[in-house]
Amino acid sequence: MLGLVTSTRETAPSVRSLLILGASGDLTGRLLFPGLARLLATGRHAGLTVVGAGAEDWGAEQWSQRVHDATEAALADATDAGRAELERIRRDSVYVQLDVTAPGELAREIAALPGPVAVYFALPPAVSQKACGLLGPADLPEGTRLVLEKPFGSSEASAAALNETLGRLVPESQIHRVDHFLGKGTVLNILGLRFANNFLEPVWNRDHIEKVEIFFDEDLALEGRAGYYDRAGALRDMIQSHLLQVLAVLAMDAPARLDERDVRDRISTVLRSARVPEPFTESTRRARYTAGSIGDRHVPDYTAEPGVDPSRGTETLAEITVMLASWRWAGVPFILRSGKALGARRKEAVVTFRPVPHLPEGFRGVDEPNRLRIGFGPDVLQLDVDVNGPGDVLTLNRVTLDADLGEADLLPYGEVLEGVLDGDPLLSVRADTAESCWRIVEPVLEAWAAGEVPLQTYAAGSRGPADWATSAAGEDGAGPS
Ligand code: BG6
Numbered sequence: 001m002l003g004l005v006t007s008t009r010e011t012a013p014s015v016r017s018l019l020i021l022g023a024s025g026d027l028t029g030r031l032l033f034p035g036l037a038r039l040l041a042t043g044r045h046a047g048l049t050v051v052g053a054g055a056e057d058w059g060a061e062q063w064s065q066r067v068h069d070a071t072e073a074a075l076a077d078a079t080d081a082g083r084a085e086l087e088r089i090r091r092d093s094v095y096v097q098l099d100v101t102a103p104g105e106l107a108r109e110i111a112a113l114p115g116p117v118a119v120y121f122a123l124p125p126a127v128s129q130k131a132c133g134l135l136g137p138a139d140l141p142e143g144t145r146l147v148l149e150k151p152f153g154s155s156e157a158s159a160a161a162l163n164e165t166l167g168r169l170v171p172e173s174q175i176h177r178v179d180h181f182l183g184k185g186t187v188l189n190i191l192g193l194r195f196a197n198n199f200l201e202p203v204w205n206r207d208h209i210e211k212v213e214i215f216f217d218e219d220l221a222l223e224g225r226a227g228y229y230d231r232a233g234a235l236r237d238m239i240q241s242h243l244l245q246v247l248a249v250l251a252m253d254a255p256a257r258l259d260e261r262d263v264r265d266r267i268s269t270v271l272r273s274a275r276v277p278e279p280f281t282e283s284t285r286r287a288r289y290t291a292g293s294i295g296d297r298h299v300p301d302y303t304a305e306p307g308v309d310p311s312r313g314t315e316t317l318a319e320i321t322v323m324l325a326s327w328r329w330a331g332v333p334f335i336l337r338s339g340k341a342l343g344a345r346r347k348e349a350v351v352t353f354r355p356v357p358h359l360p361e362g363f364r365g366v367d368e369p370n371r372l373r374i375g376f377g378p379d380v381l382q383l384d385v386d387v388n389g390p391g392d393v394l395t396l397n398r399v400t401l402d403a404d405l406g407e408a409d410l411l412p413y414g415e416v417l418e419g420v421l422d423g424d425p426l427l428s429v430r431a432d433t434a435e436s437c438w439r440i441v442e443p444v445l446e447a448w449a450a451g452e453v454p455l456q457t458y459a460a461g462s463r464g465p466a467d468w469a470t471s472a473a474g475e476d477g478a479g480p481s
Helices: 007-011 026-040 060-076 080-092 105-111 125-133 156-169 185-195 226-251 260-272 412-422 431-449
Strands: 017-021 049-054 094-097 117-121 145-148 175-178 209-217 284-290 292-294 297-299 317-324 334-339 346-353 371-375 380-388 396-404 455-459
Touching: 017 026, 017 105, 017 412, 026 060, 026 080, 026 412, 049 060, 060 080, 060 094, 105 117, 117 125, 117 412, 125 156, 145 156, 156 431, 175 412, 175 431, 185 226, 185 371, 185 380, 185 412, 209 226, 226 260, 226 284, 226 317, 226 334, 226 346, 226 431, 260 431, 284 431, 317 431
Parallel strands: 017 049, 017 117, 049 094, 117 145, 145 175, 209 334, 284 455
Antiparallel strands: 209 346, 284 317, 292 297, 317 334, 346 371, 371 380, 380 396
């Protein structure tokens, strides 16, 4: 648990029921339920009622199998109290078939559960919008929390419309827009690194930092997700949401308190100052993978994957440069890149410092800039520095100060869900920020749709198109793998 002191956490009543909509979907089985299970395995949140709901006609056995599978790993390291909880959930959790787009159905289900209820919309945005549009404030008992999966809307206007619909139902403090990157251990560690130490803040600005890069290169390919991914692409799937949140945490000013108001105000300020400069032919790039191999795994051409429509021109690798209009960051490029089917997994933020103003004459070797790397899996912190010696005492050598931050107790989804169950929106994306993220990428999406930036190709298993600077191996041969 994050253990942050927050104002809302102290006062909001704990959630007693979690209703998962889209419970038969892939996200619930792969991420949401395992995250919840690891949280319950701590023994916190005892007595929570968990109900799965979906459009599919699932029998009790199918649901029980899903709950069984998703709680298996968590049971292995559960506390005694946690084990009892997980066993109770395995026994008691039920699945209901529900058409959330049919008037009255969702409201009836919410009313039948012990309150306060958290309603988790693990559904496509258009379905969530429709379902919420059918609810009225009177359908939601005191303390109901609405939890929305990404993508939140599909444009600034649709995110604003969804915000308006939600705002008519419950106060903003009861709305949780999930971005599981805000629950990742190392993303949260950035707060401690930056604000519980004195050595970074004086140099954390345009005078000392040359550029900031945020990479999320995956070796996973499509993994059978064409139905979603082919309409999203790398820019919407990863950069519009996750990487912009990471950027905001790296760039924000120090909050007075780690509470939802202070932290989210600062995140919001960063993202309101952000834009992708034109021309987009220089500040953005996109590419799609062709057939290749990753290790001994053969990956087919993206366009040959079942469910892909090649005419959509979906990118599987995207890169944008974001500039921030602020005294701290004016002129410093924030380069955000993410893609699928790449040969090297590289999941890290790299802060490159400016060169020293004067290198004393007499040193031999190359003076390279300092680099701070924050790894998002494996969770590491590395600082590259130049020192002289050993051997010839005047020759500069590169050394890396390296710390393994270890795994967090909770999975990212569990961290975010804990905020939901405690009634603390600190790790949830606020309404205005969800809209800002679309505002930043929308002009790029439009330019790409109009064909203004060529769709390049790269072989699966490669580092990406060779003419992208970010495809080159790091000076150590690679980023973390
Ligand atoms: C999801 C994206 O939100 O994040 C996936 O839809 C991506 O495409 C995933 O693979 C990456 O996050 P993590 O935490 O699973 O590595």
